[in-house]
Amino acid sequence: MYRKRVSEPEFEDFYLPFGGRLRSDNRWVRLSKLVPWDEIEKRYAEQFSGNGMGAPAKPVRVALGALIIKEKMRLTDEETVEQIRENPYLQYFLGYEGYRDEALFDPSMMVHFRKRLDLKELTAINELIHAKEQRKKPKRGADDSGGGGTEKDPPNQGELILDASCAPADIRYPTDLNLLSEAREKSEAIIDVLHAPLRGKEKKVRTYRNKARKEYLNAAKRKRIGSKELQKALGKQLRYVDRNLSHIKELAERSSLELLSRKTYRDLLVIGEVYRQQKFMHENAVHRVQGRIVSISQPHVRPIVRGKRSAPVEFGAKISVSLVDGYAFVDRMSWDAYNESEDLTGQVEQYRRRFGCYPESVHVDKIYRTRENLRFCNEHGIRVSGPRLGRPPKVIDRKQLEQRRADEIVRIDIEGKFGEGKRRYSLGRIMAKLPETSGSIIGMVFLIMNMEKLLRGALLRLFDWLIESGSTSARNGFGILAL
16 A cells, blocks of 8 residues: 655754764764774874974874775765765764764865875774774783793784785776777877977878777677787787877977876876887787786786686786784785785784784695795794695595694685675775775775674674673572572
């Protein structure tokens, strides 16, 4: 059944159920209690000069809080500002004492927030939040029940899980033909800008852009193209780019490169490097080159070979992550490919710095099990998951099989953490264009996942306390009845 509303309510008569006060059990109110804002404020203030010149920057609670809101709710910069303007709980989370029905800052400020709170700063903030939670628990290494530990060298405790992944950038799948075509089109636009002051004085140089575009489409639209046809199409596009670069060099002498914007001038430098790399690969019939550029707009992005069936090669930043008790820390980020086994000793030392002791066990996959890493772990009494190096024994002990199985189950947690970051948050596609802002988004994803972990832990502790209180009340009730 459907009942038609008699009339629309007037805005002044709209009922506000919270009576002008915020609920203490709201998720944003509880989330704000987890962050040590005063400690973060000290770190954030060090970035600014104390000469009193210039406009004052936004407080760190506004900057960090806005980035948390954006990533947690998967919003754009513009939508983040609108959501903050409309929601009093979000304004409370940012540290405002009262509701303001206005935009608190311009959406362009989000870029400055990401630049100031880069991956290094967010990792430090992540450790501060985790340390605040750890102060509520017994300190690792304080209990000598494990034996052999002293105040200087406490016993090993805890499990450390290590793995690496790739955070893909927001670029289309790169091919040599598409990259050269894009370089040609951008070089044609640069020629148009440089020729503008000479219009009417000199005849514009010929770029054959229509012919080049048609030849590119004839090859790009084919479902299947042979190697010879592809090499022929690449050679044509290379010659067009070479011609355009020569024209740009001549126009720069009669005109001025100062006519180009900062972004366009950077594109010109990238196009020159793309042409050099593609020419080298075309002439030598190879598909690899040092520092290969796969995107003109994001030249810092590199191909990362992952070896997975669904995505053998990904294009983005490679990150090494350590997981302890469900809390993840980004220990390294690089746009160039590297062997993650090199990070094991550094990540183990980071664990000791954070928790005051070495881990009891390290759970890794096969690539980490090098002789150097095993020797380092043996020297510090750390057990490394997986079979020993060398030829496998003919008969495997049942306890070893059970231990190996248990270690594999432990490693599932870090795979789930990567899946949460890529499906629930934006780790699966980094929308930022700059390398520093991309690192900020990566650090923010892991910071929010850890804060969500803390929120869930707080709810579980509250639930256990209610159960315990209920059991105590029940026992007291039975005691009264017995009397």
